Amino acid sequence: MAQAVQKLVAKVPTLVGAAVTYSKPRLATFWYYARVELVPPSPAEIPKAISGFQDLLKGFQSGRLGQTTVRDALRNGLVATEVLMWFYIGEIIGKRGIVGYDV
Amino acid sequence: MVPPVQVSPLIKTARWSALLIGLLYGKQRYDYLKPIAAEERRIEEEEKKLREERERIYKQLSEANSDTILK
Numbered sequence: 001m002a003q004a005v006q007k008l009v010a011k012v013p014t015l016v017g018a019a020v021t022y023s024k025p026r027l028a029t030f031w032y033y034a035r036v037e038l039v040p041p042s043p044a045e046i047p048k049a050i051s052g053f054q055d056l057l058k059g060f061q062s063g064r065l066g067q068t069t070v071r072d073a074l075r076n077g078l079v080a081t082e083v084l085m086w087f088y089i090g091e092i093i094g095k096r097g098i099v100g101y102d103v
Numbered sequence: 104m105v106p107p108v109q110v111s112p113l114i115k116t117a118r119w120s121a122l123l124i125g126l127l128y129g130k131q132r133y134d135y136l137k138p139i140a141a142e143e144r145r146i147e148e149e150e151k152k153l154r155e156e157r158e159r160i161y162k163q164l165s166e167a168n169s170d171t172i173l174k
Contacts, residue, residue, distance in 0.1 A: 029104070036107035040119045045112035052113035083117045090125020095133045103133070103140035 041049060059065050068076070095101050 032104070033107045037110050039115070041112050041115040046116060049112040049116035052111060056113075079114060083114065083121050086118045087121040087125035087128075090122040090127075091129035091132075092125075094126040094129025094131075101133055101136050103137045 092098055
């Protein structure tokens with residue numbers, strides 16, 4: 001029993017090294033995309049976002065949105081669902097627990 | 104590799120503001136639920152004490168009344 005534990009403990013640095021070698025390139029790819037796609041909006045982009053939102057509203061009022069193809073509608077629905085999921089991730093962080101409130 | 108796509112600012116703002124709102128909502132709801140849960144636990148404790156007291160008395164009485172020669 002003690003020998004097995006010793007062997008395991010001796011193996012930990014190799015395992016850690018292997019994990020690091022495995023994850024480094026993947027982390028690099030993730031960072032490569034995340035640095036452009038997942039960054040929060042810079043202060044210069046917020047007026048653009050507001051105008052984009054107003055365009056959306058105008059499109060809804062003028063009935064242009066009724067002309068979207070099903071394909072575009074599905075794509076936009078997917079994007080909207082992803083934005084909604086960020087809300088739930090924020091809630092997870094705020095309540096410091098993954099499932100349920102730990103009161 | 105495919106070059107990273109330029110996400111529209113509307114989507115970026117929507118995402119991060121959704122994250123912020125979710126964070127605040129989670130924190131607020133947690134702070135709201137915590138004292139309620141503590142109160143419920145306190146009430147449960149008190150009722151448990153009362154219940155155990157009553158059960159003890161009931162058991163004592165039933166033992167006192169169940170005097171039979173068949174014990």
